[in-house]
Amino acid sequence: MVSIAAAFVAIRFAFKATVSRLDFGYDDWCVLATLLAAIPSAIITVFGTVKNGLGQDLWALTPTEITQMLQYFYIMAWLYFLQLTLLKLTLLFFYIRVFPSKEVQRLLWGTVILTVLWGVVFIIVAIFQCRPIHYFWTKWDGMHEGTCLEINAITASNAAISIALDFWILGVPLWQLWGLKLHWKKKVGVALMFCVGTFVTVVSILRLQALVHFAASSNVSWEFYDVSIWSSIEICVGIMCACLPTLRLLLVKLFPVLGGSSARSRQQYYNYGSGNELKNISQKHKSYNVNTSAAVSSPRSESFDVKIEDGIRVKTSYMVKHSHSDTDEASLVNYEGQQRR
Numbered sequence: 001m002v003s004i005a006a007a008f009v010a011i012r013f014a015f016k017a018t019v020s021r022l023d024f025g026y027d028d029w030c031v032l033a034t035l036l037a038a039i040p041s042a043i044i045t046v047f048g049t050v051k052n053g054l055g056q057d058l059w060a061l062t063p064t065e066i067t068q069m070l071q072y073f074y075i076m077a078w079l080y081f082l083q084l085t086l087l088k089l090t091l092l093f094f095y096i097r098v099f100p101s102k103e104v105q106r107l108l109w110g111t112v113i114l115t116v117l118w119g120v121v122f123i124i125v126a127i128f129q130c131r132p133i134h135y136f137w138t139k140w141d142g143m144h145e146g147t148c149l150e151i152n153a154i155t156a157s158n159a160a161i162s163i164a165l166d167f168w169i170l171g172v173p174l175w176q177l178w179g180l181k182l183h184w185k186k187k188v189g190v191a192l193m194f195c196v197g198t199f200v201t202v203v204s205i206l207r208l209q210a211l212v213h214f215a216a217s218s219n220v221s222w223e224f225y226d227v228s229i230w231s232s233i234e235i236c237v238g239i240m241c242a243c244l245p246t247l248r249l250l251l252v253k254l255f256p257v258l259g260g261s262s263a264r265s266r267q268q269y270y271n272y273g274s275g276n277e278l279k280n281i282s283q284k285h286k287s288y289n290v291n292t293s294a295a296v297s298s299p300r301s302e303s304f305d306v307k308i309e310d311g312i313r314v315k316t317s318y319m320v321k322h323s324h325s326d327t328d329e330a331s332l333v334n335y336e337g338q339q340r341r
Helices: 002-020 026-049 063-098 102-127 135-141 151-179 184-195 198-215 220-254 263-274 276-282
Strands: 297-308 312-324 329-340
Touching (some): 002 026, 002 220, 026 063, 026 220, 063 102, 063 135, 063 151, 063 220, 198 220
Antiparallel strands (some): 297 312, 312 329
16 A cells, blocks of 8 residues: 555655646645655565564464564554654645635644644654663563553554544634635535545544454454554555545546536636635635725825827826725725816
């Protein structure tokens, strides 16, 4: 699955760099960092844990295999916490780019800070959960001294907080979408795009269930196989979901009929997939309307008096007035043209 996730990220960057000419944002770099952290995890899973007995009965393994497998478990633990944090930051930075409202921006940036703190705390805990550190993979034989935190409590609490954050991160755009003045069909379409992220939450819940079975088992090499599989699926599915808006832009580019039959509708669909249209409709527009009557503030008037031959004088005057309301900015332009002979 990592190869599929890598293909999604490659398409995302290639499309933005060569076709759409869209600027790269924090969300792009975070999803790339997530992939870069997922690649060594996949390599360790295949050539480390599985090679040394993951998925087999513990009593069928040699002491060397058990020690090496636990060493790879140790690396996988903090790598997983890093990937999960970067994945959530990818979604948050995408929403920050889409929703420019100051209130929502503050809410999202607060969630970014909370997510970073959550990730850093669990990464540090995973690295220093045992004293000395090597006691993590040597304690099984009972011949070494040291202390360790309860690994089951660490992983279960991380999974529970992660699921809660997923629901919170999903709730922010849906809350904003509810207040937008859009046709219900378009609301449903946008909501479905955001709800794609719930696939990751479902996988997280399945992983939590596997963790419960793992905590109740003494055959760790057998039970941790399911946890390892669900962890890999969770990260890879998250990467692919984060790249879906860009992938849809590519499909519209290749098959314009998917975006509408007219050039205007295709452009709207294109903006919608890149987040530009959502950004436009979610912010307070500033517009200028020459037919709107409103309270006047700071009027400005100027006139030009031009004398032409044969005694003809043309005088043109105009006044520009601005008024502000809660939803827009209106502009009144009064034009008066006079011709005097």
